[in-house]
Amino acid sequence: MHTPCINEYQLYQSIRRNQAFWSRQLEDYPLLWITVPRAKKGRDLPEPENQQEMWTDIDYFIAYSENTLSRTYFAGDALPVCHPWLGPDQFAAWLGAEITLKPKEFTSWVKPFVNDWSDYPVLKIDPNNTWWKLYIETVRASAQAGQDKWITAYPDLHSGIDGLCAIRGPENLMLDMVAEPDTIHRHMAEMTALWQWIVDQVTAIIAPYGQGSSNWTGGWSRDRFLCIGQNDFSCLISPPMFREFCREDNLQCCGYVDQAIYHLDGPDALRHLPLILELEKLNCIQWIQGAGHPLPSRWLDLLQQIQSAGKTVQLCYAGSHGGDADFFEEIEILCTHLDPCRLFFNIQTDSVEKADALVRHARKICRSAAKNPCSKT
Template sequence: MSFSLKPDYEQSFKRYEAFWEREVIDRPPVCILLPVEKPMEVPKKEYPSQQERWLDIDIRAEADAIRVRNYEYYADALPIVWPNMGPGIFSAWCGCGYHFGEDTAWSEPCIRDWSTDAPKVSFSEEHPLFKATVEYTKRLLELGKGNFIVGLTDFHPGGDHLAALRGAENLAVDLIEHPEEVKTQLKNTQDDFFHVYDFFYNMLKSAGMPITSWTPLIHDKRFYIPSNDFSCMISTEMFEEFFIPGIIEECRFYDRSIYHLDGPGAIRHLDSILSIKELDAVQWVPTAGQEGFAQWAHIYTKIQAAGKSVQLHTISVKELPLVFETLKPEGIWFSSITGINDRYTADEVLKRISAWK
């Protein structure tokens, strides 16, 4: 497997495989993006509406293919492009209304009454937004062949999908007033999701791609990022009763998985998440403005002590000594390190990480 934008792909792939196994070949994988000296101009076009802009698949794919060329993928950074249709696109395919904004999209709940609306919720391959996502993926695969990696879209299944179908506030009440309906719907929608995942997984594998998505991590078989941002609204007891069984089943479905733990409100569920033996790694994402290693060192050490691999997100160069003192290099992935602006600094950082034992 080779990509013109990543000539040393095979060596980086081995480092990521070692990350999954909580091992180290020569050093942990390190992502460093450096801008090219002469970036290409990304085409722009005016549209009457945001929906028309989002659904102009050819222009978007061509812009993606140009944008990915405006960086050097140093160390283990990967040239990844994925067909972004917004975080609720799977829910749209299952019946939710869907609205596109400037930078994101959001869904409109479609289950207003459990008895009359829930039976109507079902994934449809005939949904125009599903067809658009398929076309987007196909176009990226054409442009990416031999050049860059194409990933899966952002599905957001499980609890977040059900929160989209029902509305987060309504779902929080439903856990008390309609527990059986919630559990039944979670089971039904998970079956739909596994079907959808395999559809796009097979597209990527048939094109000779590794598997990746919005998190720039790779594996050669089934890989994804389980999550439940809705969990910030509920107790650990409810999280374990309603959502942990589905997350376990999801992790069993994948060959590799990294849980997306989003924000301080989700920390109370960390023990429950770490108890999932099928889960390989954890991605901790602090609230914006609270990035850095020092204040969250206890979270990272807890994850590593539980035998899970760890994604280090937005760690600064100045914090590297504390990282070395606190953690072990096995099972660590530096997905971004702030304070690196040139090759010299990048090389010095790589030397320091390579010497970490």
């Protein structure tokens, strides 16, 4: 891994600590990905007339990413990552859905196109699909331009049950799970196989450059590190249905990569936590409390339950998800009541001084603990 965005010593320490986090050998204080956007001088690139071109014009996307990363301040264990994507519904677009891109809002959506499953006996990605070709060429361009500069991330894949929801519609899919369970089981198996195929395609492009891997959640590994299927649709179904239709997909995806993180999105997803904790090869759970809900430090019982099950925990603070929190207080409470070396903070803040102070604060809090702060169990 090489990059001009941070100095050699910080790079060495960041790589060492990120890898130690996954092997349960992290010492002294939590994994800290703290960034300050636009901390360094520079000019914003002029936006294209059509905002879709922010993602569809590969040259523009690469130039924008390089400009953004070169102006970002990386504190603690953070590293520069480029994220080629076409929004959360890109997977559905690869399956043939009509997609609307909204880069300025950092999102996309599709129009469900499956009216009858009998018309789609097999779900597959056509290698000549316009959106797939655009995505994979963007990955290739990022990997080439980013050699010795940044990590090219694995994709944000709303596959699995979320992918079926996108192409069928939530109401229809819920009815199908009752009326046509065998059909949904068959298509879920196809979604798992497609997820694995995509991982292989991206790995073949990025691995030769030796920059390691990351994904939209942050974090770094020298191996294959992915956020497994999002399962946002799980908030609409019961634990028995989640176990019946989603467990095998999650199990297979976790086993296919070297490090896996699960996106646990809000209180409505908590009903499925017992099953998620059963996933032996799942390393980390990203807890997103959701806009309007108490900050992570108010969920200590939940976070202790996750750590007690042998998983690490990622906590994010940006925008409407805790971006206005007192980060110093959050770090102190969480590091005091939890195993700090099985915590992963991803924080976006507004000044270099604050970013560095947060790193010092985390070290101080953990040093002053009455006992060895980090358990290796």
